[in-house]
Amino acid sequence: MPFKTPRKPLAQPAPAKGRRKAVQEPYHHGNLREALLDAGIQLLKEQGAEALGLRELARQAGVSRTAPYRHFESRDALLAGIAEQGFVKLREVLLQARHQHEADHEAWFIAASKAYIGFAFGYAEHFKLMFGGYMKYEPDQHTSLHEAGNGAFQTLVDLIVASQESGLVMKGDPMAVSIAAWSTLHGFCSLAVHKRLDFLVGNPELLTRTAELVARTSLEGVRAR
Amino acid sequence: MPFKTPRKPLAQPAPAKGRRKAVQEPYHHGNLREALLDAGIQLLKEQGAEALGLRELARQAGVSRTAPYRHFESRDALLAGIAEQGFVKLREVLLQARHQHEADHEAWFIAASKAYIGFAFGYAEHFKLMFGGYMKYEPDQHTSLHEAGNGAFQTLVDLIVASQESGLVMKGDPMAVSIAAWSTLHGFCSLAVHKRLDFLVGNPELLTRTAELVARTSLEGVRAR
DNA sequence: CGCGATAAGTTGACATCGTCTACATACCTG
DNA sequence: CAGGTATGTAGACGATGTCAACTTATCGCG
Numbered sequence: 001m002p003f004k005t006p007r008k009p010l011a012q013p014a015p016a017k018g019r020r021k022a023v024q025e026p027y028h029h030g031n032l033r034e035a036l037l038d039a040g041i042q043l044l045k046e047q048g049a050e051a052l053g054l055r056e057l058a059r060q061a062g063v064s065r066t067a068p069y070r071h072f073e074s075r076d077a078l079l080a081g082i083a084e085q086g087f088v089k090l091r092e093v094l095l096q097a098r099h100q101h102e103a104d105h106e107a108w109f110i111a112a113s114k115a116y117i118g119f120a121f122g123y124a125e126h127f128k129l130m131f132g133g134y135m136k137y138e139p140d141q142h143t144s145l146h147e148a149g150n151g152a153f154q155t156l157v158d159l160i161v162a163s164q165e166s167g168l169v170m171k172g173d174p175m176a177v178s179i180a181a182w183s184t185l186h187g188f189c190s191l192a193v194h195k196r197l198d199f200l201v202g203n204p205e206l207l208t209r210t211a212e213l214v215a216r217t218s219l220e221g222v223r224a225r
Numbered sequence: 226m227p228f229k230t231p232r233k234p235l236a237q238p239a240p241a242k243g244r245r246k247a248v249q250e251p252y253h254h255g256n257l258r259e260a261l262l263d264a265g266i267q268l269l270k271e272q273g274a275e276a277l278g279l280r281e282l283a284r285q286a287g288v289s290r291t292a293p294y295r296h297f298e299s300r301d302a303l304l305a306g307i308a309e310q311g312f313v314k315l316r317e318v319l320l321q322a323r324h325q326h327e328a329d330h331e332a333w334f335i336a337a338s339k340a341y342i343g344f345a346f347g348y349a350e351h352f353k354l355m356f357g358g359y360m361k362y363e364p365d366q367h368t369s370l371h372e373a374g375n376g377a378f379q380t381l382v383d384l385i386v387a388s389q390e391s392g393l394v395m396k397g398d399p400m401a402v403s404i405a406a407w408s409t410l411h412g413f414c415s416l417a418v419h420k421r422l423d424f425l426v427g428n429p430e431l432l433t434r435t436a437e438l439v440a441r442t443s444l445e446g447v448r449a450r
Numbered sequence: 451c452g453c454g455a456t457a458a459g460t461t462g463a464c465a466t467c468g469t470c471t472a473c474a475t476a477c478c479t480g
Numbered sequence: 481c482a483g484g485t486a487t488g489t490a491g492a493c494g495a496t497g498t499c500a501a502c503t504t505a506t507c508g509c510g
Contacts, residue, residue, distance in 0.1 A: 022446065025491085049358065054468065064470080064489045071487090075468065080371040087265045131419055132357050133274065139423040149421065175424050187412025188404065194356060196374065198364040199400050210401045217405040221446030257458080267482065289460050291498080296458090300497065 012139070033071040040082045044125045049134045052079060076135040080139045080145045086126040087148035092118050094155040105163045106219070112159055113215035114183055120189035123149070127193050131186070156182055170224045177222050184218035250293070257298040260286045264309045269350045274359045277304060295442035301360040305370045308360070311351040312373035315344050319380040330388045330445070338410055345414035352418050381407055385447070395449045397415055402447050409443035 017045040037058040043051055053067045054075045097111035120127045128134070130149075139146045158177040163169035169177060188211070191197050200207040264285040279300045280290045303374055306427040320334060320335035345352045353359070355374075364371045385403045388394035413436070416422050427434040 009451095015460080018248035019312070025450060031297075053466085066490085067488050069488095095404065128358050131415070132355050133419060134358065137420060139420060150409055173431075173434075176431070177436050179422060179424075179435055180409070180439050181413035182407070183416065183439055184279070184409040184442070184446060185412065186416060187408035187410065187414075189412075190356070190415045191404070191411060194358060195362060195364060196356065197404060197468080198371075199404075206398075206401070209398075210404055213397070213401050214405050217409070220448075220450070221409060221442035223445075225445070278495085280495080288458095291461085292459050292494095294459095294498080 023211040032061060032067060034041075034064060036068055036071065036078065037085065040078065041085065042083060043125070044129060045123070048125050049079070049129045049132075052082070053106050054078065056183045079129060079135040080137075081127075084145045085132045086123065087145070089123070089210045089214055090116075090130075091148075091152040091155055093119050094152060098155065098159070100103045103157075105166050105168045109157060109163060109219050110182050110215055112156065116185045117189055117211050117215065120193055127189065131190065132194075143191045149210070153178070153182070156225075163225075167224055169219075169222050181218050182216060184221055188214040233439050257286060257288060257292060261293055261296065261303065261387060262306055262310065264312065265303065266351070269307060269354060270348070273350050274304070274354045274357075277307070279303065304354060304368050305359040305362075307351075308355045309370045309373045311355045312349065312370070313346070314351075314442045315341075315355075315379055316373075316377040318344050318356045319377060323380065323384070330391050332383075333384060334393070335440055337381065337434070338443050339411045342414055342436050342440065345418055349418040352414060356415065357419075376444050377408070378403070392449055394447050406447045408438060409446055413439040 003193045009030045014094050032197075036057050043060065045054070052075075057078065058068050058163055061067075068078060072081065080146060094112055097115040098108060099105040101111045103164050137145070157174055157178045160181060161174050162168055164174065164177070167182075192200075192207075195201075197210075201211060228254075261282050264282050265277055268281070268285065276299075278295050283290045283293050284301065286292075293303060297306065316341045319337055322340040323333060326332040326336045362370070381402045382399055385394055385406060386399050389396060389399065389402070394406075417425075417432075420426075422435075425435060
């Protein structure tokens with residue numbers, strides 16, 4: 001029962017990491033910023049977003065309660081950082097589906113859909129944090145988070161545009177069509193991670209079939225007719 | 226600037242309201258339970274779910290901070306009560322769509338879809354509370370909330386079953402098909418109320434078109450083929 | 451009609467949290 | 481080596497949810 005995590009013995013003092021902006025990477029105590037993010041991701045997975053307190057994260061990182069304020073201007077900013085990592089990961093899995101099936105648009109579509117669903121179920125708490133109302137989110141602030149989200153969304157838009165050109169998917173504003181296709185996947189995932197599909201719990205086989213139906217539904221909903 | 230709301234002068238002492246369960250209706254101070262729910266719904270609409278503090282609600286109702294505990298065992302229970310009212314309202318608007326178009330299944334489907342979207346946009350904060358992670362939700366506890374949710378969902382299942390019989394919608398497990406159709410609507414609404422569709426903000430005309438596309442997508446996704 | 455039980459409301463206290471201000475320390479740069 | 485700045489710490493404040501103990505009003509029953 002670890003009440004007090006002793007300060008983690010970092011491998012390197014490590015201020016060697018490229019300085020893309022202006023102010024980064026702690027100097028005399030190891031890189032707290034990433035330590036906080038890592039602890040947060042860990043805690044998020046184990047206990048959910050409500051457990052992500054600034055003081056708790058500080059405790060886990062072995063620093064004092066107000067230390068995080070040197071790296072995040074508020075709790076929301078820290079949550080935004082964690083959510084951002086989620087969007088990066090989501091984009092990765094979507095790109096992976098693309099690279100495996102880029103030639104066949106229909107296969108690409110289905111693979112991307114399953115990747116999205118797989119991410120939501122595999123990182124349920126992360127998914128909730130990314131899309132739920134756990135923090136204040138104003139797109140024109142949180143620009144970094146916003147861009148990460150757009151980066152993930154863009155992979156879907158790319159898929160839709162390609163599929164429109166090949167005649168698989170209906171014509172029309174690519175944004176609107178992308179949102180329509182995305183909505184189907186997202187709605188299913190959102191309902192599932194928030195436990196609103198208790199019809200399916202305890203029946204993993206039915207859940208799998210429903211997930212596949214949803215992936216197909218997403219495609220059929222926007223298929224060219 | 227009402228700092229202290231004086232105790233509301235109730236029209237009647239009012240313990241005359243049908244006693245469906247066993248323990249209800251406050252005795253010596255007016256009916257606090259409903260006053261709290263009403264204040265909560267009001268505050269929810271104005272300020273969002275985070276503003277729904279037990280103490281704040283008590284303040285608005287003109288009672289002391291711990292008085293709500295005589296009617297709700299915790300803050301979550303109060304939120305659940307408010308969310309439950311939302312599901313009742315949602316069911317109402319879905320039933321209204323049904324009664325206006327029951328004969329034509331396709332019209333019924335589209336009307337129900339638009340009603341769902343209309344509810345989400347018209348009661349955005351309520352919608353977030355109902356489906357987001359603002360409170361702990363375990364279906365086997367919160368049975369009242371759970372049933373209210375199922376009541377609303379059932380209107381969609383009825384629609385799907387009827388549409389399957391008339392050949393509009395594909396065959397298959399009605400639950401799974403209902404979830405697939407619902408997912409499309411819900412995903413769009415969820416993304417919108419959480420401000421994840423900033424592509425559309427400031428362009429209400431595009432938003433309207435996208436909403437209609439989504440309603441159609443929901444149907445096309447499960448249409449018989 | 452009166453009296454006890456009980457529902458309803460109040461006050462006080464506690465632990466926790468996010469955040470602010472002021473202070474201390476380590477590191478880098480000139 | 482000196483000074484500045486990035487980083488970390490301690491203390492305090494107001495706010496919240498919840499518990500325990502106490503008070504008051506209302507109901508039900510003999």
